[in-house]
Amino acid sequence: MKKIEHIGIAVKDIESANAIYEKLFGAPPYKEEEVESEGVKTSFFMSGPNKIELLEATNSESPIAKFIEKKGEGIHHIAFDVEDIEAEMERLQKEGFIILNEKPKKGADNKLVCFLHPKSTNGVLIELCQEIK
Ligand SMILES: CC[C@@H](C(=O)O)C(=O)SCCNC(=O)CCNC(=O)[C@H](O)C(C)(C)COP(=O)(O)OP(=O)(O)OC[C@H]1O[C@@H](n2cnc3c(N)ncnc32)[C@H](O)[C@@H]1OP(=O)(O)O
Numbered sequence: 001m002k003k004i005e006h007i008g009i010a011v012k013d014i015e016s017a018n019a020i021y022e023k024l025f026g027a028p029p030y031k032e033e034e035v036e037s038e039g040v041k042t043s044f045f046m047s048g049p050n051k052i053e054l055l056e057a058t059n060s061e062s063p064i065a066k067f068i069e070k071k072g073e074g075i076h077h078i079a080f081d082v083e084d085i086e087a088e089m090e091r092l093q094k095e096g097f098i099i100l101n102e103k104p105k106k107g108a109d110n111k112l113v114c115f116l117h118p119k120s121t122n123g124v125l126i127e128l129c130q131e132i133k
């Protein structure tokens with residue numbers, strides 16, 4: 001794993017969260033994207049070299065809707081940049097981590113992604129991201 005790619009924050013209303021984070025960082029989101037397969041609307045901010053992803057649920061079955069219902073708004077996941085996502089998935093599965101998707105899936109911001117169950121990572125949802133070249 002190379003570095004933290006982004007931190008995902010679950011929000012109830014992305015428009016009002018965008019206004020707050022725009023004030024915080026002094027710049028608007030550089031990208032807004034809906035990912036239907038995950039049931040989310042996202043927006044991305046840069047703070048120096050660091051990326052923040054805001055996520056609002058687009059339906060009640062979305063992982064973000066369920067998370068907010070149980071825990072409220074807040075940090076939802078940490079994503080790590082990887083060179084070869086399939087190799088990392090294989091390595092981590094052998095190490096005993098619970099991989100939530102069998103194959104990498106298309107995420108936001110031009111990435112292939114997969115998730116590790118928080119039960120296998122001390123209560124933190126981990127996302128692996130590989131840039132699509
Ligand atoms: C936009 C695309 C992409 C990107 O490009 O960046 C994204 O970031 S998409 C982000 C949204 N998608 C996902 O989160 C997909 C992966 N998540 C899942 O598959 C599920 O959310 C889950 C982690 C398997 C949980 O689902 P489920 O078991 O159906 O939900 P429960 O509500 O029953 O939770 C079980 C258990 O897990 C705890 N939990 C749930 N989410 C998180 C979390 N984000 N961080 C930490 N813990 C989490 C939940 O509290 C339950 O715990 P217990 O109550 O103790 O059993």
Ligand SMILES: [Co+2]
Nearest residue numbers: 008053079127
């Ligand atoms: Co993410």
